[in-house]
Amino acid sequence: MSILLKGGIVVSAKGRRQLDVRIDGEKIVEMGTHLKTENSTVEDVTECFLLPGFIDAHTHLELNNGKGSMGTADNFYTGSKAAVAKGTTAVIDMATPSKGSSLKDCLAAWDQLAKGNSSCDYTYHMSIIEWNPAIKAEVKAMIDAGITSFKMYMAYDNLRTTDAEIFEAMNEIHKYQGMLGIHCENGDMVNEMIAQFVAEGKLSPHYHPLTRPDSVEAEAVERYLMIADLANLPVNIVHLSTKRSLEAVKRARARNQKVFVETCPQYLVLDEHLYDGPDFEGAKYVCSPPLRSIGDQQALWDGVIDGQVNTISTDHCSFNFEGQKTIGKEDFSKIPNGMPGVETRPELIYTYGVTTGKISLERMVGLISEDIAKQFALYPQKGIIQAGSDADIVIWDPKTTGVISATTQLQNVDYTPYDGMQTKGSAKAVYLRGQKVAENGQVIAEKQGKFIFRNISKNN
Ligand SMILES: [Zn+2]
Structure with missing residues (x-):
């Protein structure tokens, strides 16, 4: 028996239209107006938007550096x-090997973490933390x-790796049209300044x-983009955070480089x-x-609005305040880096982006779903x-309206950086490959x- 979602407004990055949507098995099989209701379970979705499942292209859902706590x-x-x-129906998690381990072993380790445990679909970005002939040979694998x-x-x-290693890795990834x-x-500058303050x-x-x-980020962005220009590789910049970095991106784009900004x-x-x-x-x-x-913050919003920023993901990496963040009570450099966020992104972007009039709902769909899918070979x-x-x-x-709270969140962490923030709009129901997996x-x-x-031939 198929499912018929009736009366909702389907939104893509390009526009919106009132359409009924029929699901059969894991796929969408038919869309149109006034679709026949026979042989279908009808779900009335009047006054709701139908958005493609959100994709978070930057998570560290599970990391253990071997130090237990x-x-x-x-x-x-x-x-x-x-x-x-x-x-969020799909994540691209950061698979991160330890030194000396092969990419294949890292992939197997991440499969072990995710398989049978994940409630959303998943794939990984494979981290390259050292460069040698063995790792080079694994890029194609x-x-x-x-x-x-x-x-x-x-x-x-x-x-981190050296600039030379980044350049060599880019050349290898370029052969197979992969994405980096x-x-x-600038890791050296960060180390210097930490040592100085301590x-x-x-x-x-x-x-x-x-x-x-900001100079520490902008310098690295500029250098990265210059190296990518030499390697002639389209590249992604993860978690870009400053106006000066965005200016470096604009310069690269002015010389016709293909750059994606998250x-x-x-x-x-x-x-x-x-x-x-x-x-x-x-x-x-x-x-x-x-x-x-x-x-x-203003410059980033301008980039989100004018398209200089392509995607919004979370860099979700959660550590408890008590017992983990507090390890750095006497020394900030010992505080584990990272914040939770995989749960709150859709409501935050809808509330602060769409309801304030900064961006359209279509643009939100592009930023947190469609354009991510296109960039990372998940589309269509x-x-x-x-x-x-x-x-x-x-x-x-x-x-709907809501308030983000550490006590009601599903993330398994003892705080949220957005505690007390009011939100508008929310997912009333979520379908994952045809199955209703979440409600309210x-x-x-x-x-x-x-x-x-993922198949590279779908990369565009
Ligand atoms: Zn990250």
Whole structure:
């Protein structure tokens, strides 16, 4: 028996139209006006928008650095449940190997974390944290295994590679038309400034953003884009957070480089004054890059509005305040970096973007679903409501209101950076490949997620 979603308004990045949508099995099979109701379970979705399932292209749902207490608060089970409850039907998680391990072993380890545990569909960006002939040979193996995107780091001593290694990796990825995203911060400068503040006894969270000023990011963005220009590789910039970085992107685009820019909700709705909160509260917001100035926030919104920013994902990486963030009570440089967010992105972007009139609902669909799907070879299987696509559909009710709260969230972490913020609009129901998996913010069918095999020929 098929399912007929009747009376809703289907929205894509290009426009909206009132259409009935028929789902059969895992797929959307028919769309039109006044579709026949016989042999279908009819769901009345009048006064709701039908949005393609949201995709979060930047999560660290489950990370454990082997130090026990420093594993993330969430894991694949809790993080993916929090995601799908609010409309995120797919994540691209950062698969991160440890030094000396092969990419293949890392892929197997991530499959182990996700398989049978995930409540949303998933795939990974494979992180390249060192470069040698063995890793080089694995780039093609990853693409053959359906992993078409990679991640590298210019900061964090345990993860970063040299410019020469980045250039070599780009050349290899270019051969197979893969996608590369890089964490852009000048790691040497960050280390210098941390050492300086620590030596001066400046140890509170207030100093965290001062060790990673906008120049540290913008310099790395500029360098990354120049190297990509040499390698002639279209590239992604993850979690871009400053006006100066966006200016570097504009320069690259002016010389005809293809650059994709991701930002995150925290850089759009929070700012650096939060580091000065009482009782070590600032530690909750310690992430890298750090929260920025109001001026940067405005520049990012301008980029979201005019298209210079392509996508919004979360960089979800949750650590509890008690027992994890507090490890850095005497020294901000020991505070684990990261914030939760996979649950709150849709409501934040709808509330602060759409209902304020900054962006249209169509633009929101592009930013958190369709354009992500296109960039990462998931389209048109994901990211669009049309016949033949996976029936990943969010029934969005624009009339609801809510308040984000640590006590009611599904994320398995003891705080949320958005605590107390009022929201408008929410996912009334969420379909994952044809199955209703969430209703009114609660998951009703868990662990239904599957690995998404990506095929490079779909990259555009
Ligand atoms: Zn990240």
